[in-house]
């Protein structure tokens with residue numbers, strides 16, 4: 001007995017509608033019949049639908065059938081469910097269909113299944129399958145069709161969408177007119193960009209990829225060796241952890257990080273960043289803070305060297321102590337809790353040659369300094385970690401494009417020649433060639449302080465890997481995955497309301513996330 005090959009590698013590809021079409025065209029050109037592919041895909045969708053509905057009482061299933069191949073998929077699924085004994089109600093408000101879809105419609109009619117033009121026909125169904133539009137949606141849903149979609153949403157039934165919730169734009173994730181509010185969405189073949197866009201999240205429900213054996217060679221032929229869009233997975237995240245450590249390792253081989261953070265007003269930000277860095281395993285940690293809060297930091301982080309700095313009247317860092325040099329550090333993480341009064345040292349750090357993570361007030365200060373030219377003139381790598389508000393201040397020319405978070409991150413990275421980590425429900429990391437996207441997170445992290453933890457964690461990892469030449473974008477995506485997984489685990493144990501930033505730092509332990517020192521799970 002053979003098991004189906006586990007193709008975890010396909011989980012990290014993300015495609016646009018155009019790329020998906022090009023990949024499918026290759027399959028058809030190679031000889032795969034369109035109808036055979038539809039049959040195969042729909043067979044797999046049927047299996048997954050059955051596994052979702054087996055445990056709930058379902059007798060009647062409604063199916064929305066669109067004019068294209070998304071509708072064709074839905075009709076094949078409907079036919080199979082009919083033969084399994086379910087009662088099917090088909091709603092197809094379109095007078096014209098693609099040929100293959102029309103053929104399936106004809107056959108299903110011959111089986112005695114009525115084709116309804118009226119949305120009310122679905123009202124008494126226990127479950128609805130949405131096959132109205134997939135990646136072929138090309139204009140907004142309007143008029144009676146929009147009313148039908150809104151009616152389905154108002155029923156609040158269980159709705160299983162094929163490929164995408166109808167109405168969601170495949171690339172931007174935007175709602176085109178209106179969109180189906182799915183409880184589950186089965187993405188076909190390869191992840192589409194919409195699944196990683198915040199704007200689509202409320203419509204997608206639970207998501208899963210249905211692999212239908214697209215050969216890797218065909219994927220690579222269209223996406224190239226270094227795909228433009230990549231999904232962060234557990235496998236690719238842990239592959240870049242600095243584990244296992246060489247037996248002859250010593251502290252200076254594991255990174256020397258300087259955190260520059262905190263003020264009278266925001267003392268906790270420096271502590272949280274320090275605790276994030278602690279979790280990273282960084283070899284040496286120094287934290288520069290205004291000198292009057294040094295005792296507080298020392299009591300929380302006994303392993304760190306706390307650098308007390310001269311301070312401004314309002315309790316921000318004014319300058320570094322005399323004889324203090326940035327040259328010794330492998331990386332600097334700067335920004336949490338600084339207040340905007342710390343502009344002198346932020347400028348000094350930007351002028352320096354260390355790999356840098358700039359966050360929070362560091363970004364607000366940068367926004368006053370012609371950000372694009374300041375960043376692109378830096379010799380060393382820079383990672384900036386804005387939330388959308390900070391992003392707008394840094395890249396005012398890109399504000400309009402923020403509705404496509406993936407593309408805007410890519411543009412910002414290219415313009416500033418930096419790595420741009422755009423915060424949100426689905427973090428996007430723009431780099432010169434690739435945008436990494438994090439598919440799993442939790443709203444538990446939408447809370448003050450969780451960003452400070454990320455900055456510290458990222459700083460520690462960055463300091464540790466610059467020495468062994470791991471690409472910086474690779475470690476940024478690992479930090480984002482690690483931070484989000486800790487949030488997910490903490491929320492499981494403590495609910496989404498129980499994950500304050502300090503609690504989060506206690507969940508950064510990799511063992512709790514199912515890993516061990518050999519970098520295996």
Ligand SMILES: NC(=O)C1=CN([C@@H]2O[C@H](COP(=O)(O)OP(=O)(O)OC[C@H]3O[C@@H](n4cnc5c(N)ncnc54)[C@H](O)[C@@H]3O)[C@@H](O)[C@H]2O)[C@@H](O)CC1
Pocket residue numbers: 024034037038041042066067068069070071073098132133134135136137138139140141142162163164188189
């Ligand atoms: N090509 C294939 O063999 C495969 C296709 N698959 C399915 O096919 C789908 C893509 O099929 P299509 O390219 O036919 O596209 P769709 O089925 O998404 O819809 C395209 C049709 O809808 C019409 N349309 C678009 N926007 C509209 C609007 N706002 N109002 C009214 N009509 C509108 C178009 O004119 C076109 O006729 C995928 O999402 C997937 O479900 C999968 O089965 C995998 C294999």
Ligand SMILES: [K+]
Pocket residue numbers: 070130131132133134161162163164165166
């Ligand atoms: K659909």
